[in-house]
Amino acid sequence: MKTLVKIKVNGVRHEHEVEPRVLLVHFLRDHCKLTGTHVGCETSICGACTILLDGKAVKSCTMFAVQADGSEITTVEGLARDGQLHPVQEGFWECHGLQCGYCTPGMIMSAVELLGKNPKPTREEIACGIEGNLCRCTGYSHIIDAIEFAAKKMAKKGAK
C-alpha cells in the first residue's frame, strides 16, 4: 500500500506515492532526484544525510518520508541562491573543509543550523555543534576553520 507524501523541498513542491516504510533520504534521492544528501550509516550516527526539516537539522536516514509529509525541507542543493554560494559553502571551499566530499553536504547542513542558532560560535562551540557528523578525511580542523569563516562572512553581511 502506498501513501501520498507532499513535501516542499528547496522551495519546490514534491508529491510522490511511496510505501510507508520509505526513508526520507530515499524519498529525496530516489523520488525527488536530489542525490546531494548521502547515506553513510543508516543509524543516524554519521550525519551524511543531514537536512533541514522546517529549519531543524534532521538525519533523514532514520525518518520515514510519511513523517515528513507537509513539511518544508532544505537540502544542500537548495543552499546556493541565484548562483551565489551560501557562506558556509564558501567557507568549506576557501578553507579546504572537505576532501572526498561525501560527508560534506550533511556537515554543511549541520553548520547552517548551528550558525542560525549561534552566529558567533567559538571553535569549541563549533566542534560541539558538529559532533553529530563524522568526517574520516579532514581531521575536522579545516571544517572548523570553514565554519568560522562562514560566521564572519555572515556577520559582515548582516552588518551591511
Next chain:
Amino acid sequence: MAAATKKYVGQPLKRVEDPRLIKGIATYIDDMTLPGMLHVAFLRSPYAHAKINSINTDAAKALPGVIGVFTGAEVNDKCGVVPCASQMPDLKNPNHKVLAGGRAYFVGHAVAVVVATDRYVARDALDLIEVDYEPLPAVSDPQKALEKNSPLTHPELGSNTAFTWTLANGDIDAAFKQADRVVHQCMIHQRLTPMAIEPRGCIASHHPGEGTMTLWTSTQIPHLIRTLLPGMIGVAENKLRIVAPEVGGGFGSKLNLYAEEALCCHLAMRLGAPVKWIETRRENAMSTIHGRDQIADYEIAVKKDGTLLGIKSRTIADLGSYLQLLTPAIPTLTGLMLGGCYKCKAVRMDVTGVYTNKMATDAYRGAGRPEATYAIERMMDVIADELGLDPIKVRQKNFPKPGEFPFNTPTGLTYDSGNYQGALKKAQQLVGWEKLLKQRDTARKAGKLFGIGISTYVEICALGPSKMMAAGGWEWGCVRIEMSAKVTVITGTTPHGQGQETSFAQIVADRLGVPIEDIVVMRGDTAVAHYGRDTYGSRATAVGGSAIVMCIDKLVAKGKILAAHLLRTKPNKIEFRDGNFFIKGSPKKSVTWKQLAPESYLAKNIPPNFEPGFEASSFFEPSNCTYPFGTHIVAVQIDRETGEVTFVKYTAVDDCGPQINPLLVEGQVQGGIAHSLGQVLFERTVYDENAQLITGEFMDYAMPRAKDIPEYLLGSTVTPSPSNPLGIKGVGEAGTIGATPAIANAVIDALSPLGIRHLDLPLLPEKIWKAIQQAKGSQK
C-alpha cells in the same frame, strides 16, 4: 612577449573539484541510475564458522519483484577466485570464491545473492532465504590459532599458518653479544576498520552486442581491477571499462578487487540487465578489509650510551580468514621499515601470517608502516627509560647525518634523502621545547599527570619502482593541448579526495605557461585514462605528477619545432618561457600555444615529417621509492579520576619534499593525524572469542569527532627526493605514521611517574584508569 604568467606551484589554492561537492551535485556510485537497472543484496553468514547443509531460496524467488536468487553452487564455478597479488614462497591460499560454498568462515561471508527490481524488495528477499547452518568451532585470537589443538579456519590447509617470512641482515648474534643491554617489549597493534564514510558499491553493465562490460565502482584502483577482473569473469581486458566515479574515501579499503564486484559483473551478463549493489554500513564493517592486527615482540640490543646494535622482532600477523589483494604483503612492509630512521647494522624479523575466522586484513592508511613506526618509536622511549637517557638524545645519537644519504638500511632499502635532525630541531623550536619541559615539571609538582611524547619517523612512499610491485610501479599520464589551446590532462592515478585535479593543474599551468582555468584534469575512467596504477601508498603526485612532467617536456620539444618553422629559424634557436616560444635574443619574435595549437591540428603549414596534433603520453618509472620524514611532538594531560586524555599541544613538522599546494598538504597531515588519534585513544575492531563481530556499526566503533581534535601547530622542512623530477616525497599517510607513537609516548610519559612503562592501544580511559589504580596499589 606576454607578461610572465603567475606561478601556481607552492600556492595554497582552493580546489577545482570543490564546487560540485559543496553543491551536492557530484556523482558518487549510488547517485547513478541506468535504464532497466536491477538491485543486488547479499545474504551474509551470522556465524564465524559454519557448515552450510542446505540453502532454500524458493520463498525468496517467489517474492514479487525478485528476478533471481543465487547461491555458491550456482555461481562459484562461473567466477574465478578473489586475487591476491602477493606471491610469497610457501603461502597457503584458501582460494576464496565469490560466495561461500559448503562452509562459511567469517561473520559477513556472503552465502547468497538476491537480484530484484527495487532495493527494498531485494532486502526483503534476504529474510526469506532459509540457510541450514551447522556451527563449527571458530578461532579469533591469532596466538590461540597457532596452538596445536586450535580449530582450523581452513581444515583443508592443515594448519592456521598461512606463511612464515624472515628478513635478516647483519650479524644479529654478534650484535646481541656486544650489547650492554637488551631491551624487550611486546606490543599489540589492534585491528582497525577503515570506515570510509561512503561504503563500497558498484554498477555493472554488460553490452552483449560488443561483448563489453562497464563496471562503475567505488574504488581507488580502476586500472588494477581492469588488469585483474578478466581472470574472474572471463571478459578480456580490452573489453572491460572500469570507472571510479566520485569516491567517498578509501584509506586503503578500496584498494582491492572484491568478490561483490566480480559477482555483479557476472549477474549483469547472466541476467542481461545492469545491476547495482550498494554496501550497507554493517556490511562495510564486516566484509570490507580491516587493518593492522599484529602482535610484535621486540628485542633491541643497545650500548649503554643508547647506540642501537641490533633489532629482533617476532611478529604474528592476523590475516583474517582469507587473502585479499595485498594481505600477506602488509607485515612485510612493516619489516622493511623495521629500523625507522636509525642506523643499526643487524636486524632480524620473523613474521608468521595466521588465518583466523575474521575478515581479511589488508592495506589500511599506512599499511604496515604505522606498525613499524609505532614499534620502533615506542622502543626508543623504552630504551631511553631503561638506560636513564633523554629520549631525544637517544634518537639523535642513532640518526644518519644529512650527508650520509642515500642511506642504505639493513632491511635492504635505500633512503633517498633526509635531514632528520633538521625536522626535529624545527619541531622543538615550534613547540617551545624548553618551556614545554618546564610546564611538565610544574604540572608534575602540582600532582598532575602531564606527559610529552615525541616521534621521529620516516616512511616509504611513492610506490614504487616496478621491481618492488607485483603489477608494476610506474605511472602513466597524458597531456593534450587542444586545438583551442585549452589543456586536457589525464592521469593514471585515481584521486578520491586528495585533490590532484587541482595540484596537477598547478604543475601543468606553470610548466606550460597557461592559465590554470584553461586546464582540465581527468581521472578514474579506463576508457579515458588508458593506463594507470592508481592511488595508494602516497604515490599519486610523486609518481603520477612525474608522468605529467614527462608529457609536458615532450610537448614543449614539439612546440619548439613548430615555432621554429613558423618563425623561420631552427628549433635549437628557440627558447620557451612562460608559454612563449621565442628566438633566443629576440623575445619579440614569438609565438604562443594559442597560435601553435590550431596550426598543428589544421596541419596546413607544418614542417616536413611533423606529426599533427599536440598530445603526449608517458610512463614514468621511478628510480627508487621516496622516504618522507618528520617529527611529531605531543603534550597531554591525564585526568587521574577518569583516565581521560586531554591534548595540551600538538606540533608536527613533516618533510614531504617540495609542496605543490600547502593547503592540500596540511589537509592530508591533519586527516592522517586524526586516524592515529583514533587508533591511540578509541578505535578497535572487536571480535569475541567465538569470532563474532562486536564492532559492526558506527554505534560500536568509536572514531574521532570534531571535539576530540587538538589545535595543531604545523610546520615543514623541504628535502627534495632524487627519485623523481618534481622532488616530491608524498604525504598521504605521513600523519597516520608519525602521529600514533607520538601520542602514545605522551600518554605513557604522563603515566611514567607511576612506574608505568607500556600500555597497549587503544588507550581508553578505562584502561588508563585501571593502570593508575594498579600502580597506586603496588606503591602502597
